[in-house]
Amino acid sequence: MKCRICNKKAVEKYCSLHTKAYKNIVQKYDEWTAATGISWKEYLNEVAANSNTGLWAKEVAERLLSETE
C-alpha cells in the first residue's frame, strides 16, 4: 500500500512520516476544542492555514479536508 499523500510505502493510509503528522493532528484536536470550541472541519482549516503548522501536518490536514468535501 502507498501513502495517499507522497506515494511512499504506507503503514496504513499514510507513510510513517505522514502518520506521525496525522497522529499529532488528532491528538491536538482536544486542546483546540477546549480552547476555542471549533468543529473538526474548522479545526482542519485552521491547521492547514496556520504558518506554524509543519509541512507534513499541513499536507495531512489538506488531504483530510478534501476527503470530507
Next chain:
Amino acid sequence: MVAKYKLILCAVEGEGALVEKYILVVTEKPDAASRIARALDSVGKPEKIEDDGVPYYVAQRDRKIVVAPALGHLYTVVHERGKRNYYPVLNLKWAPRHTAERGAKEIRKWVKAFSKLSKDAEVFVDACDYDLEGSLIGYSILKYACGDKEKVAKRMKYSTLTKTELEKAYENPLPHLDFGLIEAGRTRHEVDWLYGVNLSRALTLAAKRHSGRYATLSTGRVQGPTLKLLVGREKAIRSYVPKPYWIISTEVEIDGAPYEVEYAQKEIKKRVNADAIVKTCKAKTGDVKEINVRRYQQNPPTPFDLSALQTQAYSLFGYTPRRTSGIAERLYLQALISYPRTSSQRLPPAINYRAILKGLKKSRAYKSLASELLEKDELKPREGKKTDPAHPAIYPTGNLSEEKLSEPERRLWDLIVRRFMAVFGEKAVKQSMKVSIEVEGHVFYLRGRQVIKEGWMHFYEPYVRSEEVFLPAIKEGDRIAIKNIEREDKFTSPPPRYNPSSMLKKMEKVGIGTKATRADIIQTLYNRKYITDERIRVTDLGFDIVDTLQRYAPGVISARFTHTLEEKMGRIESGNEKRETVLLETVESLKPQLERFKDKEPTIGEELSEAIRKSRLQERIVGSCPTCGSGQLMILYSRKTRKRFLGCTNYFKGLCETSFPLPQRGTAKPLRKECSACGWPLILVRAKGKRPWRLCFNPDCPRKEERKRRNEMQNLQQKSS
C-alpha cells in the same frame, strides 16, 4: 637543553663529519615555519630557501637550525591493497597523501623535501601545534619521511607564536613526542577511515549498481549521528501542529506617558477567559499593590574556548563556526592570539596578564581600558570549568598587527581582546523592579531594569547588550489607569531550526566529534546536499540516507555509540586504553552491519537512486511559476538545441507554456533568494573569469530599467567627455 644540543654537535664533529649537521624543526604550516624561524634566529632574519617549490628556513642560533613546514597532514590512512569498488575493506596503512588523494599531487614534493633535509639533520624537533592533529602530523613526518626519527625527536610545546614563548619552548623541549596524543590521533583517523570508507562505499555502490549512474554518497562515524540529530528536529518541525493561546496586551498611563504592562498569567489557554479579562479591565483604574526591587550582581564572562568564540562570532557577526575557526587560525599564525583550538576556559598566570595588557595599551583603541586594568593591585580572571590539558583559553598575545588586518580578522581580534579584558573586570551590578498593579481583581506587572554599576561590561562594549527600562517614580497605593487593553491571538511554535552555530553546540553537548572537526562535519553535510540553508533544513536525500542507515546499519548513526567511542579514544590519550582494542571493537561492530547492508543492496540501491533523482530535480527548481502559480519554474534543457532555459513544470501537463531564457555560459543555479525589487526568484550564474552574478529573469524587473537608464547616462557622459 642548549647544552644538550651542543653535546650532540661535538659528538658529530668528533666522528669527523664534513657536512655541517643541523637541528631539523618540523612545523605544521609555512606561516608557522616562518614565524618560528624568525623567533629562533639570533638576529631575527633567517635565510629562506626553496627546494622544488617547498620553502624552508635556515636560522642561526648557537648552531644551525633548519625550520621546515608541512602542509597540514602529509600522510593519511589508505586501503592496504585492492580496488575501490567493494566493501568491507578492513586492511589499512598510512601512506603519503599524494598516493591516495587526487588533489594532493603537491604533497610528493613536501615529503621528498623532508626526506632530503632529514639526511643531514642530527637533532629532530617536532614544533607542530600541540594537539591531536598537530602531534600526528609531526609524528608521521618524523616516522615515514625522516625514517623512524619519531623515537629520538624532541617536542616543542607552546600556545602562542610569540618570540618569547617560542624561544622558551625551544630551549626547554619535552624530551620525547607526546605518544599518548599520537596514539589517540592515529586511532581516531583509522576508526574514522574504517567507518567512512566502508559506509560511503556501501551507499555509493548500492545506488550505482541500481541506476548505473555515479553519485557520491557519504556518511561517517560523526557525520551519520549528526545528520540523524538534524533529521529528528526536521521531523518534529514538519509534523508540528500548533496550539492556540492568548495573551493580554496592555498599556497603562503614568504621568502622561504610556508604559507596557504584562498580565500576571503569561498564556491564557481559553479564548473566553481572555475575552472576560479584557472586558473586565477595559478603561479601568488599578492600584499599585506592591513594588519589588531586586539588586543583583552579574559575573564577568569566562574566557573564550573555541566553541564559545564560534557561538559569539555567529551571533554578533553571522560568521559560521568554520569561518570563525579559519579566521582565528590566521590570527594565531600572525601571533596575535593564542592557539584557538582549545576547550579550556582557564587563563593561568604564567601567560603574564600584565605583559599582555601592556602590549595592548600600545593600541589607541585599548589604551584607556588596558590602563584601567593595569592600575589594579591584583589581576584575577574569572575562569570557567572547562579545561584542556594542552592549551589555555584563547587570549590576545599583546602583539599588535604588523600588517593591516582584513575586516573579519579585525572584528574577531577585537572581540577576543575585549573579552580578555572583560574577564578581569569587576562584577556588574544590576537592578530590576517589578510593580504589581491590581485592576478589578486582575494583576498586571510593570517591569523596569537598569545597570547600577557597569563593572566588566565597560570592557566588553559593544559586545554586551543591556537594554535598560527606566520607570517613573511610583509608590504603593498610586492609582494607574489602563489606557489600552486587547486580546492577542497566539500559537505555539515548532522547535527552532538548528543553525551551524547551535548545531555545533548540540554536537558538543551530545559528545560527538572534536572541537577541531565539528565545524567541518557540518560543512560536509552541506556539500553532500543532505542539508541546506543557514537555518538548517534536511533535504529529501538527507532523510533517505538516515532512513536507510537506520534500517540496515542502525549502530553507525547512534549518537550514543559514537560518544562511547569518543570516550575510549580519550582513554587512549591518557594511556588507559589500547589502540588495537578500539580498532578490533570497531571492526567487530562494523562487519555484521555491512553484511546486512550487502544482503539488502538491491532494495537500498533502488531507494537511494530514487532519492538522488528527486534531489537532482529539486536542485533545478527555481520557484513558483509567476504565470500559472501552480507549477514550478525549473532549469531545463532543450532536446533540439541542448540550450538551457527556465520552463514551467505544468508544460508537461499542457497547462502552462511560460519560459525564460538563461545565459548559456558557465553554471546557473537557483539562489533560493528573491529579487528585492520585484520579488521574483534569483538565479546565481557563475562563468569562468567573471564574478558570480545574481540574475533576475523577470523581463519587467524595475531594477533592469534602472540599470538601463544608468548605463545610458554613463554612455552619454563618456561621449560628452
